[in-house]
Amino acid sequence: MxxxxxxxxxxxxxxxxxxxxxxxxxxxxxxxxxxxxxxxxxxxxxxxxxxxxxxxxxxxxxxxxxxxxxxxxxxxxxxxxxxxxxxxxxxxxxxxxxxxxxxxxxxxxxxxxxxxxxxxxxxxxxxxxxxxxxxxxxxxxxxxxxxxxxxxxxxxxxxxxxxxxLSRKQPVPPRVFLARMLNNLKQIYNLRRNYADAYAVSCYLRATRPGDLDELRDSGVYLYQLGRYPECVEALTEFLARSPADSEDAEKVRALLRSLDQRS
Incomplete structure (x- = not known):
């Protein structure tokens, strides 16, 4: 990529x-x-x-x-x-x-x-x-x-x-083509609650679009589902550092991190 x-x-x-x-x-x-x-x-x-x-x-x-x-x-x-x-x-x-x-x-x-x-x-x-x-x-x-x-x-x-x-064809760029393949897989694994493969695909998607906050958030959530809490905290903390403080997603992520604090 x-x-x-x-x-x-x-x-x-x-x-x-x-x-x-x-x-x-x-x-x-x-x-x-x-x-x-x-x-x-x-x-x-x-x-x-x-x-x-x-x-x-x-x-x-x-x-x-x-x-x-x-x-x-x-x-x-x-x-x-x-x-x-x-x-x-x-x-x-x-x-x-x-x-x-x-x-x-x-x-x-x-x-x-x-x-x-x-x-x-x-x-x-x-x-x-x-x-x-x-x-x-x-x-x-x-x-x-x-x-x-x-x-x-x-x-x-x-x-x-x-x-x-059709007269002004705008071909799908290779990067977008591959990202679309990955998004299909990610949706399938979400439906199946197969978080290990969903996380792998999310990492691939982050390679196709570096810096994408939504994908960083999703990676953190998958790590949470997999019980990989230190990596989850790292990903979601980075997400919060780069997100608008008043966004709805940011508040949900803060709530998830608070729940992890209570576990520890």
């Missing part, structure tokens, strides 16, 4: 994230699997380089190989681990998008992520190609109205996107 944005390797970042659950994971294994997928698709590509037909070929092959969204167990942490996504061929929108992006890049069709809250789409890096690809939905080509329908279904209320959205 100390590297410049333009030199961050998304796939390497994803394998590092996955090692919090799969410590023996080798980055080279993920690279080999993606290389193999690209070689399989290369022989099926249309003779002329028509980007839309190329994408349709990629999508069809990935569907035939069994890649699909894991709607049945959406909150399985392994949906966010690139090695397990490649092994099981199922995942969530952002990890399936990463698989698609890596394969398309190897076939000469670079893709970028699109930062839409609630779902993750990708789109050709070429600004003249104004459509989206939904890797979670089998690589379906989505135009603006399709994306609105997908988001409307997610939010259960009408969603409208600015028509200029």
């Amino acid at each position: 100390q590297e410049p944005d333009d030199s961050l390797d998304l796939l390497r970042g994803a394998t590092l994230i996955a090692r919090h659950r799969h410590p023996l994971l080798r980055h080279e294994d993920a690279v080999d699997q993606l290389d193999d997928l690209a070689v399989q698709i290369e022989g099926r590509m249309p003779g002329a380089a028509y980007p839309l037909r190329m994408l349709q070929t990629i999508s069809r092959h990935l569907r035939e190989r069994g890649f699909r969204g894991n709607s049945g167990d959406y909150y399985d942490p392994d949906n966010s681990c690139i090695n397990r996504v490649l092994e099981r061929r199922t995942g969530i929108p952002i990890t399936l998008s990463l698989v698609y992006m890596e394969v398309a890049k190897r076939l000469g069709l670079p893709m970028v992520g699109v930062n839409i809250p609630g779902h993750f789409f990708i789109t050709p890096a070429n600004p003249e190609m104004e459509f989206l690809v939904d890797a979670f939905d089998g690589g379906e080509i989505s135009f603006l109205q399709d994306a609105e329908a997908t988001l409307t279904n997610i939010y259960k209320r009408p969603v409208q996107l600015d028509p200029a959205f």
